[in-house]
Amino acid sequence: MHYSIVLLLAVPIVGAIVGALLPNARSAKWWALLVSVATALVGVWMAAQFDWNQDLSAVPTSDRLARSVQIAFTPGFDSPLHLQAIQFSFSLGVDSISLWLVLMTVLLMPVSILASFTYIKERQKEFYAWMQALLAFMLGVFVARDLLLFYVCFELTLIPMFFIIGIWGGSERRYAAGKFFLFTFSGSVFTLAVVIFLGLAAGSFDLATVTQYAQYDLTDSARFWVFMGLAAGMAVKVPLFPVHTWLPLAHTEAPTAGSVILAGVLLKLGAYGLLRLAVPMGLIGPAGLMFPTVVKALAVLCIIGVIYGALVAWVQQDIKKLVAYSSVSHLGFCVLGLVALNDYGMQGSVLYMVNHGLSTGAMFLVIGMIYERYHTRDIHQLSGLAKQMPIMSFFFVFFTLSSIGLPGLNGYVSEFLTILGAFTSEHLGIGYGIAAAVGIILGAIYMLHMVARVIFGPLKVPHVHEEEGHKPLSRDLNGREITVLVPLAIAVVLLGVLPTPVLNSVLEPVRMVRQPVTAPIVGPTAQSPAEVAMVQRP
Amino acid sequence: MNTLPVAIGLPYVPDWGQLRAFAPELWLIAAIVAVLLTPFFVKKPNAACGWVALVGLLAALVSVFVVGVDGTGEHFRGLMVADPVSVFWKGLLLMFVIGIVLMWFSTTAPTMHQGDGPEFFTLLLGATLGMSLMASTSNLLMLVIAVELASLPSYVLAGFRKTHLAGAEASLKYILFGAATSSIMVYGLSMLYGLYGTLQIDGPGGLAQQIATSGGSALLWMAIFSLIVGLGFKISAVPFHFWCPDVFEGASIEVSAFLSVASKGAGLVLLMRVMMSFASAQAYESTPLLNHLAVLLGVLGAITATVGNTAAFVQRNIKRLLAYSSIAHAGYMLCIVSLLVRGPAVKADLDLASTAAQVVLFYLAVYLFMNLGAFTVAGLIERETGTERIADYAGMGRRSPLMAFCLSACLFSLVGLPPFAGFVAKVNVFWALMQNGSWWWWLVGVIGVNTVLSLYYYVRVIKVMYLDDSSSAPIWPHPLGAGVAVVCAAILVFMLIAFGPINRLAGHYSHFYGVDQTTFTAEFSSSQPPP
């Protein structure tokens, strides 16, 4: 029993409640920063506890899935956290995939809180309370080892984000918040139905148990619908091509911190859900991959997303919207690597989740800093910022290059691996790889196009009216803003130069995602007779 | 002149043992008498009557806990039963009506014409009495009496605001449709009596058992349809739902709140009891009668939910919105009642029927607090600002953070979002539906789509409250009403944590008299109904 993982959720929840009760905005700010840093420290502590070189070769394959989870918190059978009536259990745990995403989340949260110190000017207490609550729920998704708990946390992220976009967003914030909520909720209702079905049929909501049940005991048609239901919720969140339309709007309208978290973490919830639930429960059967056609269809959607996102990004006038559309394109790569269902693709996909969170999050931060100074993001009104803001320009170019996938920076490794995965996948093939590669070229074009217009060329900035009652910001980035960006820059370089620890550590878990567990679990765990009757298999 | 060769039988005077199980009802009657006599002793009787009613309701609630489930089952020669389901419902109902009275103090009390209080509380308690009796009937005669005892005061309550033209009109529509549907229901019941010669539903020689042995006929179906018409009116199932939004808008807000939960809940519990009797008497065989009945109820529920949710989209008035939302929720619960009919038939297993009853009871418990909270906030805002328009809720997040928070909690819960109890209720609904075979998947789909639909209009209210700005002055709600709203919101959060015990409680109380599990398991292999 490891309590660090409980602490990981408890710290931000308590923080949110305390933060909402604090007397003034100034203390709420610093309290939020303190809480998020403390959460980050808990995350680091967990990483230190984690056995990165776990050897599972001696473990029988049927146990590997459960054993790969470390730092687990599993309430006892009689614990109040275990609801026998529906076999729900508040059980937590991380494997290496979860842990990397947890680490990325706890890194992004303090920096986005720090970046909001001047950006958020009204109703500050509420804002920081919602941010801390959001942190808890996002971490909850990554560390949940119970299907229902996963779903609950997945849904819970909606409420804080709804308010963050709706209250502190741009001019279209109300529409954006509503659309965001409606889209994601519509998809996830069907996920809920499937989650309950699986929990009911498997006699437990435990992820390992449900996975094994889904792989061995479902009929093909049931498995297909399970996949569709799970994918419906996740695809909207990722977002995949036809259901992506909420994303540009929400990203553009959200305040900077909201955009960072939205792009950096919330989109990963969808990808993580696909990896953790939809693929192993809906695609994998006793004989391995069951629906190659579905995988192909999914890959086609990804590629459409990659190309479409890139083309639309190219013509954007608003730099924030441009980066938002680039997310559509990038997440296409991420899911493409995932559905390649081989080592390269899936390792790349996990790495992509982390990398995209870092570089796109950083892009949104920098854009927010520009916006705070000039109150515009119009590509036509901004030009030659390098002359006026050299430090900002350095970071802007740096993160753009990371996002494009310049060798030596983080984006390169993951982009290369996902495309390699698509090339070498037995279900996909060269055509998919080539199409995705076109996306990379397009990505370089629109990103560099933006950099050329905004950073270089003759200086042109709009005239800014000084706001009353607020100290004007310095012309270039100030110390706080540099503090915000430096940790991200370091992480970008580190992951670019040394991706191997990440790749090696996730190799075993991603193999487990795509390989069926060999022996099915027989029957639900010990229950009282009444409960056995309640959870009879259909 | 020939005489009827019928045994008139001994006159029946119930002893204390028989009456004891109905102590809550007796307390209600005592409270009604006390309320009627209050104006003889108090000059300004409104508030005094409120307190008297409150004391009576509390006494009734305490007596529910004291008496508990009486093991004797049938009472008054089978006219009524006192079984776990009825006890659970009575507890819920009385708690809810206490909430309504507190709500009255904080919303309508100051504006009510002095001297109208005794009538208001007589009617309120009378309707409560009828609704609690509805849960206990096992006889067609008692069924009609209980339904009418619940309906007649409701008609008057709906039009109680005498100066309010809309209220009178609502009352008129209510009573017109009510009288028509109840006469249709009684006509059907007379057919049932004609077919089987008894008014008794359960028990040996009762209707359910005779239907099981004789099978269906056109007349039987006519009778069942008319019963569903009558109860459907109380539940506001779809073709009989027209009264609901009009009455909710026209009536004063605590009456709307009262009808939204109590009337529907009582109708559902009664419908469950009748259906359970039918299902259990069929010895859990998959008979055509049960199957068709289940499909009928399932389709009715699905249509009700869909119509309620779609009509709610265009509403601009908070009370009408909540009215349509209550129609939708009645639809969800009807879907589960359909399960109670077909579940046992499909799986030949009583546990599933009990599960369905448990789900409905739990849903009712959650629904009670969601609606009480939402209506209380709406009433408090109406009292302070005089508006029922949703658009006027703009900026409520700043004008009254507490009220906005409570209303949001209730609305999110009505959608079925975690961390609120509505989520658990919805999980329960899905859970129960999925235990019942592939045919029920379409109901899961319908409820899923409906949940998405409902999200839109509930969240619109929250959007107006938090995201729209308004320069209107802050609101300081009446502390009593604010207390009710906060308690409701707190319970909605608390229920997620205490889900296990409360669900177990609902499960513990989800048993009907006359449907004995051991009898059933012993008899279940033979096709004969249990003796």
Added chain:
Amino acid sequence: MTELALQHYLGVGAILFVIGLIGFMTRRNLIVMFLCTELMFQGVAINLIAFGRYHQNLAGQAFTVFVLVIAAAEASLALGLVVLLFRQKNTLDADAWRELRG
């Protein structure tokens, strides 16, 4: 000339009931609409009495007593309401009241 049997009573009951139902649905005068519901209740009462006689028990008669009382209570309520509404609008046309729509 045949003797009066069950079906004759049921026929009268059904005719009363159907006249009431049709009247309720087609007429627009409030008083007449209420009269029609009363007519439906009387049809039920005849049914019940006839069935009670047929089954040789008193349940039907007991039921009838309550049906009568319920009908009377409903009628007095409805009349009170009609008086109230008539004083406000000076008409008994059901279509005159359409404050609540939508």
Added chain:
Amino acid sequence: MISILAQQAAQSPSAWLPVVLLIIIGIGFAAGNLILSILVGPHRTGSVKETTYESGMMPIGDARRRFNVRFYIVAMIFLVFDVEIVFFYPWATLFPHELATHTPLGLQLLIEAIVFVGLLLVAYFYAWGKGVFRWD
């Protein structure tokens, strides 16, 4: 009931006594009231007093005139209380029999009837206190 009564009557003529008593009381009540009002009541004359008695309405005029709303209220109250009498019918068919057999059931039945009437009286007093019966 009537047949039972007839059978009893065949056995002994004294069984008709209650019927005779009923007739006497009925006539006596009506006649007694008339006589009492002549003896005790005030004697006033005038044009109003001379007109035909129509419960307070003008006997001559358009038949479609509007009635005072008080009539409706009294009519409704009457309707409700009048209908309650129907519940006495089954009670009255049983009560004499139980009384005759001297079982404790007789007393209990009486108490039941008193409770029923008591409840009605509460409503009656309430209406009274509310001023329903005040005409002006």
